[in-house]
Amino acid sequence: MAPDSLRPESLTHSPVDLPALRAWRLDRLREELKARDYAGALLYDPINVRYACDARNMAVWCLHNAVRYVFVPTEGPLVLFDFHNCGHLSAGNEVIAEVRPAIAWHYFAAAERGAELAGRWAAEIAGLVACHGGGNRRLAVDKCDFRGIDALRAQGVAVCDGQEVLERARRLKGPQEIACLRASVAVCAEAMGAMRAALTPGMSENELWSILNQVNAARGGEWIETRLLAAGGRSNPWFHECGEGIIEAGDMVSFDSDMIGPHGYCADVSRAFLCGDGRPRDEQRRLYRLAAEQIHFNMDLLRPGLGYRELAERAWKLPASCQANRYSVVVHGVGLCDEYPSVVYLQDYDAAGYDGVFEAGMAVCVESYIGEEGGHEGVKLEQQVLITETGVELLSTFPLEEALLGREI
Structure with missing residues (x-):
């Protein structure tokens, strides 16, 4: 409990x-x-x-x-x-x-x-x-x-x-919608804490993912939109669904909540955990730090009046080794599910991009996936935020991993 x-x-x-x-x-x-x-x-x-x-x-x-x-x-x-x-x-x-x-x-x-x-x-x-x-x-x-x-x-x-x-x-959220989003991300944080506590070598990806479902259902949530949880080598490239694969000590485990929680509102938050009590490898820390840097850099850009294409132009630049495995979007809206807008990477704008302007009252998710082409593991991080009159307010509450950031406590 x-x-x-x-x-x-x-x-x-x-x-x-x-x-x-x-x-x-x-x-x-x-x-x-x-x-x-x-x-x-x-x-x-x-x-x-x-x-x-x-x-x-x-x-x-x-x-x-x-x-x-x-x-x-x-x-x-x-x-x-x-x-x-x-x-x-x-x-x-x-x-x-x-x-x-x-x-x-x-x-x-x-x-x-x-x-x-x-x-x-x-x-x-x-x-x-x-x-x-x-x-x-x-x-x-x-x-x-x-x-x-x-x-x-x-x-x-x-x-x-x-x-x-x-x-x-x-696209614009009223006060009660924001209360619903807070309730959903609170349930998501509880579920992530339970997942983090239960993660041990020898359990399957499905077993770990099931905890997210159980906590969500017990707290009045509704469903999970995807099965995006992968450990070790299955975390790169992204979008493997969880399965019967066994999580081993030292594996990086990345997942995306995609959780439709209380009152039907979405908590779309991604985290990566290290399995076991060992120290993370230098390579794991490097990937995790890059993902955290991307999230924080792009969050700092968000404000009312910022254009979607302008965000893509000014956004954090992926290392060349990670370009091929880039995520589908830099930022997307969130409410009852993933919603408008969808801001793609600048190199994808001619094929799939559109313009618009961020407004106070929008709730959005800031995305990162760092996985090098041909690399062993990948890191998926995502924060859910509310755009305010002056910038953003962080809605997602579950902390990043201090050990993977290099700040052991």
Whole structure:
């Protein structure tokens, strides 16, 4: 059991006011809809549904089964379409005016009746657009296959990009969202402490990773997005998923939490531990120090008004030996999951970059992966921060490793 000082409730600055959280997010969403002159939004992605109305139900299952969606008019009552016999799950949620049974028309649910049911579904959605749109037929839709889009268009609905709307709305965090992020990173810190304490030679990568899951679930967290934990030679190059491999004394163990914690908010923090009681090798210390230097240098650059491309141009320069194995981004947004923006390395800008400006109220993750091409091990570090009016505030609380930094205590 963690000491009281490490309990997530002790590290959370304030309790979460759910009505205030819901109101803030719904207002943000409607501001973006108004700015684009949309009649409303139709949302399927469980993360977007959560943002719009704070209604959770089998989120991971619904990621691949289109059985649950919400209609959010720019002006008017919000309607949640929930799974079979699940209307009671939203009782007491003040932003949901009505719950209706969802119409599922994906193949698992409908088989050869898909076209028929998609037509019925589209007619119901078009009716809501007509009722609340004031003649505006422009509807933001986040995820929908071709059959649904065709059926909506046949009803005279103009289908627009809903994911843009949600990413732009989600980019700025309100006070209650920040409280949720603090709660999630507190749970993550508790889990990392438990992982650090349990790490012994002879355990498997899967056993170590399972501790993150257990603590998250016990503290009201929801799921883990990836299985990114690797030891020894499997830590370079990055992106090996954890497996049955045995962690040996002296191995560097790198991992990325990718943890969806309490209230559905993400704690995306990376750390690297040394297994066993031995002294780290000079090479391990060198790699770890480089990763820490990259994180701190780039954190110091962040401020409101800084451009995304400007950050890429001014960011810490990877050693030539680490360029080939560079991480996918320098910085990315974080909230209910990894979110907009995504700032890539400067050499990747022509292929995948875009510009924009950091704003106070954004929560972002500052990334580092240091693994030399052909090298044995790699180090993954990541800090989660809040951009303030003057710079950044560190949200992630679990410390870096003093022994690997060369500052034994």
